[in-house]
Each structure stands twice: as structure tokens, then as C-alpha cells.
Amino acid sequence: MNSRLLEGKSAVITGAGSGVGRQAAFLFAQNGAKVTCADIREDWIEGTVSEIRSAGGEAQGALCDVTRRADVEGAVAKAVETYGRLDIIYNNAGIASPMTKEGGFKSFVEADDDDIDRLLAVNVKGVILGCQVAIAQFRAQGGGGVIVNTASVAGMIGWGGALYGATKGAVVNLARRLAFELGPENIRVNNVCPGTMVTNFGTGNGGNLPQAALDSMARLQPLGRIIEPSEPAQVALFLASDLAINITGVNVPVDGGVAAGK
Numbered sequence: 001m002n003s004r005l006l007e008g009k010s011a012v013i014t015g016a017g018s019g020v021g022r023q024a025a026f027l028f029a030q031n032g033a034k035v036t037c038a039d040i041r042e043d044w045i046e047g048t049v050s051e052i053r054s055a056g057g058e059a060q061g062a063l064c065d066v067t068r069r070a071d072v073e074g075a076v077a078k079a080v081e082t083y084g085r086l087d088i089i090y091n092n093a094g095i096a097s098p099m100t101k102e103g104g105f106k107s108f109v110e111a112d113d114d115d116i117d118r119l120l121a122v123n124v125k126g127v128i129l130g131c132q133v134a135i136a137q138f139r140a141q142g143g144g145g146v147i148v149n150t151a152s153v154a155g156m157i158g159w160g161g162a163l164y165g166a167t168k169g170a171v172v173n174l175a176r177r178l179a180f181e182l183g184p185e186n187i188r189v190n191n192v193c194p195g196t197m198v199t200n201f202g203t204g205n206g207g208n209l210p211q212a213a214l215d216s217m218a219r220l221q222p223l224g225r226i227i228e229p230s231e232p233a234q235v236a237l238f239l240a241s242d243l244a245i246n247i248t249g250v251n252v253p254v255d256g257g258v259a260a261g262k
């Protein structure tokens, strides 16, 4: 049996420049996938792609704003052009709740129209576009395919900001319904739902938080451990692989147990 779970598969990962997407790009490539790393940050894409290549993996970059249909189509077209097809899309790009000038999160009522539009555009429209464009490609290839999205524990229970949670709740339910609609075409749709991690997300500060802040973040979870971005990435790998061949429409929390208490 081949221990490389995605041998020969062509995968597009959005938000592959940082955090969960970057970790997923490494893991997918280590497992034999040819990875198209899509992100809005060109410098970050280059970092991910060059690290994968130096480790002997196959990857290319695609500059892509997931809120723009033409960009998402461009990323998928690049995967097809270079690697011949699309087997997997991992719609992972997302942004945090809007922030104040002082660096804290805005309360629900403080979010202005631009904040609301941007959050919905990246976290909801971006995932919808990724699904639509991938489904069109899967159908053009004759059917079959895998969609994984990054939602959040904030989309499963009342946790984190209400506005952010509303966007992730939309992603949670999107996978449930798409699973029914696409199952007969052998297209699986599942979500990874992380708890709070330290990445470049929101105030995350790319991992440069003081130990006291990390300790208090760890205490939010029953397991008492910081959630590392590689952990939801491992679940995305599982869901993208044939190990999950009969799994569709599920939301898998990687949250240290937070969702269990609600």
C-alpha cells in the first residue's frame, strides 16, 4: 500500500501563504500531491513554493484574491495547465473579525459596512467561488473530486466574534447541503473547523505572542494545549485523501474539545 496519501493528485490550496494553508501545502506535497498554492500575498506564496521544492515536492504559485471569480478560475486553470487536472480544492483562505485602530477586535455593532462586506466576501463568497469553479472543472473531467474548506469552531457553536461566526456558520452549512447535491457525482465536501490558533490571522502576530498570552489561549480548550496550524492541516489531508472515501458533509472540529461542551 502506498503510504503517500495523495500520490499524483493535483490540489489547489487557497491561503497557502501562511498558517493552516501553508502547513497543508507542505503536507499535501509530502504526500505526493502537486500543489497549486493560491494566495493574495505574492511574497508569501513564493516562500511556501520554494520550501516545498527544496524538500523535493511539486508546487507552483498562483496569485489569487478569492473574492474575484476570475482569480479563482485562473488558479484552477493554472493547476489544470501544469498538472493536467484538478482532484482537490482546499478553500482555506479567510480573514478575522474587523479590528479597531488600537488593535483589538471591533464589537458586533462597531463593524461598518466595509468591514461586513469584506468579511463576507473573503470568508463566504471566496469559499462559494472556490466550490463553484472546482465543481465545473470536476464535471469537465467526467466527475469525482474532493472539496475541503476551512470553517471554524466559531461556525459550529457560539464562540469568537458574532460576525466572524456568522461567516463560518455559512461555510458549515454549505458543506452539509453540497454533500447531498454532489454525492451522486462522487464529489465529497467536508470542512475542517479549527479553534483559536496563533498564525498571521487577526491579532495572532505570526506566533510572536508572549508566553503568558499563549498560556491563557491554551486554557480556553479542555485539552489545555495551543492549537498548531499543522493540526487542522492534518485533518484536511485526511479528508482530501481516500481514507475519507465515504465521508462527506461533515464538520471536523480541531479545537481541543471546545465544541464538545456546547
Ligand SMILES: NC(=O)c1ccc[n+]([C@@H]2O[C@H](COP(=O)([O-])OP(=O)(O)OC[C@H]3O[C@@H](n4cnc5c(N)ncnc54)[C@H](O)[C@@H]3O)[C@@H](O)[C@H]2O)c1
Residues within 6 Å of the ligand: 014, 015, 016, 017, 018, 019, 020, 021, 038, 039, 040, 041, 044, 064, 065, 066, 067, 092, 093, 094, 095, 096, 122, 126, 150, 151, 152, 153, 193, 194, 195, 196, 197, 198, 199, 200, 201, 202, 204, 229
Ligand atoms: N487563526 C485562528 O485562530 C483560526 C481559527 C479558526 C479558523 N481559522 C480559519 O483558518 C483559515 C486559515 O487561517 P490562518 O489562521 O492560517 O490565517 P493566516 O492569516 O495565517 O493565513 C491566511 C492566508 O489567507 C490569505 N488570504 C487572506 N485573504 C485572502 C484573499 N482574499 N484571497 C486569497 N488569499 C487570502 C492570507 O494572505 C494568508 O496567507 C481561515 O479560513 C481562518 O478563518 C483560523
